[in-house]
Amino acid sequence: xxxxxxxxxxxVLAALAFGAGLLFTRFQAVAKKRQLxxxxxxxxxWVERLAGQVMHxxxxxxxxxxxxxxxxxxxxxxGSQLDLARTVEQxxxxxxxALEGLYYIRAARVAMDLDPGPALPTDAERARAGAVTEHRxxxxxxxxxxASPRPGHDTPHYYPGGQVAGRSVPExxxxxxWWKSALIGGAWGAGAAVLFGSLxxxxxxxxxxxxxxxxxEAGGQDVFAPDDVGFDDAWDF
Numbered sequence: 001x002x003x004x005x006x007x008x009x010x011x012v013l014a015a016l017a018f019g020a021g022l023l024f025t026r027f028q029a030v031a032k033k034r035q036l037x038x039x040x041x042x043x044x045x046w047v048e049r050l051a052g053q054v055m056h057x058x059x060x061x062x063x064x065x066x067x068x069x070x071x072x073x074x075x076x077x078x079g080s081q082l083d084l085a086r087t088v089e090q091x092x093x094x095x096x097x098a099l100e101g102l103y104y105i106r107a108a109r110v111a112m113d114l115d116p117g118p119a120l121p122t123d124a125e126r127a128r129a130g131a132v133t134e135h136r137x138x139x140x141x142x143x144x145x146x147a148s149p150r151p152g153h154d155t156p157h158y159y160p161g162g163q164v165a166g167r168s169v170p171e172x173x174x175x176x177x178w179w180k181s182a183l184i185g186g187a188w189g190a191g192a193a194v195l196f197g198s199l200x201x202x203x204x205x206x207x208x209x210x211x212x213x214x215x216x217e218a219g220g221q222d223v224f225a226p227d228d229v230g231f232d233d234a235w236d237f
Contacts, residue, residue, distance in 0.1 A: 039091035040082070046098035047078045053105040060112050063151035063173065067108035067158050074101030103160035107173075111151040111158075125168075129161040132172025133205040138198045141191065146175035147199055167192070170206045 054075050059065030074097050081094035099120060106116045135148045148155040151173045161171030165182040178195060182188045193212065200206045 035088050036086075036091065039088040039095075040085060043078075043082050043085065043091045043095040043098065046095050046102070047075070047082055050075045050078065050098045050101045050105065053102065057105065057108060059108060061151075062153065063111035063156040063158070064108040066156045067104045067111060067151075070158070071101045071104035071108065074098065074104065100160060100162075104158060107151070107158040107160070123162075125163045126161040126171065128207070129163065129168035130170045130206040131161060132170050132200075133203060136199055136203065140195050140198050144175065145178060145195060145199055148173045167196075167212060168207055170200065 050071065054068070054072050057068055059068045078094050078097040078101060081090065081097055085091040085094055102120055106120065109116045132147045132149045135146070137144065137146045139145075146155050147170075149172055151158065155173040155175050157174045157177045159169055159171060159174065159177070159179060162169065164179045165186050165188055167182070167188060169179045182192065196212050
């Protein structure tokens with residue numbers, strides 16, 4: 001009799017434990033779905049905000065047109081990322097892409113002497129990258145590179161600042177998108193360190209060239225001296 005009672009108690013306890021486990025799993029699934037729904041809604045809000053700007057703005061000069069073209073590219077990418085997002089992290093990536101597009105929208109408005117609109121969220125990577133604070137024009141391996149804190153006929157390419165292939169690119173306006181090959185290929189060419197050092201050496205608000213160079217992973221690219229290397233074809237735009 002005692003054995004039967006004990007067995008019944010064990011069965012009841014096992015059923016309760018099983019039920020509690022199912023309930024906990026259900027709560028977890030509901031919580032994860034709510035988190036994903038919230039992340040998707042947040043990303044969608046930024047994508048829709050970008051869409052409105054892309055569709056209603058028309059560039060009136062070279063700098064604005066280029067910035068709007070870059071914003072349009074980010075809008076297309078963000079939309080695709082949002083459609084494919086199945087995790088909170090993927091939804092966050094779509095949001096970040098849309099946010100970057102809005103930085104280009106803001107730049108286009110500045111280039112057209114319009115109100116840039118409300119400030120946009122920043123992040124640690126953009127803050128770490130700094131910003132161009134003075135006009136610079138340098139020649140490296142026979143190619144001219146310019147950087148400016150303001151848009152101009154000779155500096156129509158804007159970058160909102162941040163990390164490209166693990167290296168900081170300061171916010172500013174440039175005569176050519178020298179970071180693009182690393183953005184597409186995921187790695188910097190050998191001449192990148194030379195260019196960065198030449199273009200930004202001593203500029204306030206930008207990380208020291210040596211810091212940028214020292215960022216190369218151990219066993220990867222060496223730290224270069226200007227006389228040691230030249231640019232390869234990746235720098236032709």
